[in-house]
Amino acid sequence: MNNYLFKRLALSALTLWLVTVVVFVLVRVLPGDAIVAASAQSPGESSLTRAEIEAGRAALGLDRGIVVQYGEWLGDLISLNSGESFVTGKSVWSEMRPRLSVTLELTLVALIIVTVGGTTLGILSASAEGSRFDVAVRSFSLLAASVPQFWIALFLVIIMASWWGYFIPVEYSHVWDDPARNAQQILIPAVILALRPLALLTRVMRASSVEVLSTDYIRAARARGLLTRTVLFRHVLNNALIPSLTVLAAQVVFLLGGAVVIESVFNLPGVGRALVQAISFRDYPIIQFLTLVIALGAVFINLGVDILYWAIDPRIKPTSTARGS
Numbered sequence: 001m002n003n004y005l006f007k008r009l010a011l012s013a014l015t016l017w018l019v020t021v022v023v024f025v026l027v028r029v030l031p032g033d034a035i036v037a038a039s040a041q042s043p044g045e046s047s048l049t050r051a052e053i054e055a056g057r058a059a060l061g062l063d064r065g066i067v068v069q070y071g072e073w074l075g076d077l078i079s080l081n082s083g084e085s086f087v088t089g090k091s092v093w094s095e096m097r098p099r100l101s102v103t104l105e106l107t108l109v110a111l112i113i114v115t116v117g118g119t120t121l122g123i124l125s126a127s128a129e130g131s132r133f134d135v136a137v138r139s140f141s142l143l144a145a146s147v148p149q150f151w152i153a154l155f156l157v158i159i160m161a162s163w164w165g166y167f168i169p170v171e172y173s174h175v176w177d178d179p180a181r182n183a184q185q186i187l188i189p190a191v192i193l194a195l196r197p198l199a200l201l202t203r204v205m206r207a208s209s210v211e212v213l214s215t216d217y218i219r220a221a222r223a224r225g226l227l228t229r230t231v232l233f234r235h236v237l238n239n240a241l242i243p244s245l246t247v248l249a250a251q252v253v254f255l256l257g258g259a260v261v262i263e264s265v266f267n268l269p270g271v272g273r274a275l276v277q278a279i280s281f282r283d284y285p286i287i288q289f290l291t292l293v294i295a296l297g298a299v300f301i302n303l304g305v306d307i308l309y310w311a312i313d314p315r316i317k318p319t320s321t322a323r324g325s
């Protein structure tokens with residue numbers, strides 16, 4: 001197991017390094033000049049001369065070779081220095097830290113909805129296969145997986161405002177400052193963000209549960225007179241959850257990416273909106289930092305899922321362990 005973890009960590013480190021290379025190159029092939037785009041936000045500056053642009057590029061180190069720039073940026077990352085924003089001149093970490101907390105809260109609430117809702121609906125639908133409830137769950141999952149999130153978000157905002165006269169508070173409040181106001185701002189966006197992952201997890205969980213319910217040991221458990229909820233949530237869940245974990249891990253990454261749209265629609269000051277603004281102003285340090293944070297989350301989520309496979313079912317052994325046994 002230790003050898004397996006070492007190999008997975010080494011592979012994760014290689015993946016992250018490749019992400020840094022790809023992101024660093026791609027942001028520099030974006031059309032437009034970073035100095036011109038960043039200065040467009042400054043008051044009183046509508047245009048820059050060629051000399052001012054060259055001076056700005058030299059001040060930010062953009063006039064040097066791309067390999068030199070990458071080496072300096074990678075060295076700063078290793079020393080836990082996130083760099084400074086081209087637009088504000090402030091530390092990227094100090095600017096993104098409060099935004100990260102907003103996105104993490106939104107993603108965590110959505111993940112809880114996806115995990116609890118998808119698992120419960122999938123198992124209950126499988127146990128009532130062919131019933132009206134099963135048809136309703138399958139219809140809902142198909143619809144939720146098909147309709148774009150931004151359309152649902154905009155439609156819901158319009159309906160709440162025009163029909164019920166309800167507007168989600170614009171100014172964000174942290175959960176520890178005003179829990180009630182924070183719930184109004186987070187719950188609805190989190191539900192919309194969770195719809196598509198919830199639908200996919202429900203379908204996968206239902207398919208896995210139907211397969212498990214047809215096995216002999218489940219029939220034996222029912223024959224012994226065990227309660228239905230005991231059979232479903234103790235015996236079926238443990239076995240049906242394993243194939244669903246891969247889907248759940250992929251959907252966590254989707255939640256992080258989907259937050260870009262949802263935060264823009266509901267005016268949440270998270271990393272999604274910051275990433276959109278950074279791309280508009282060619283703020284390379286922020287684009288690189290946020291992309292790397294999302295990639296880091298994806299890598300460690302997949303690593304955690306691999307470990308969970310073994311924790312949930314000890315019969316599943318890592319390849320290196322199995323060969324050594």
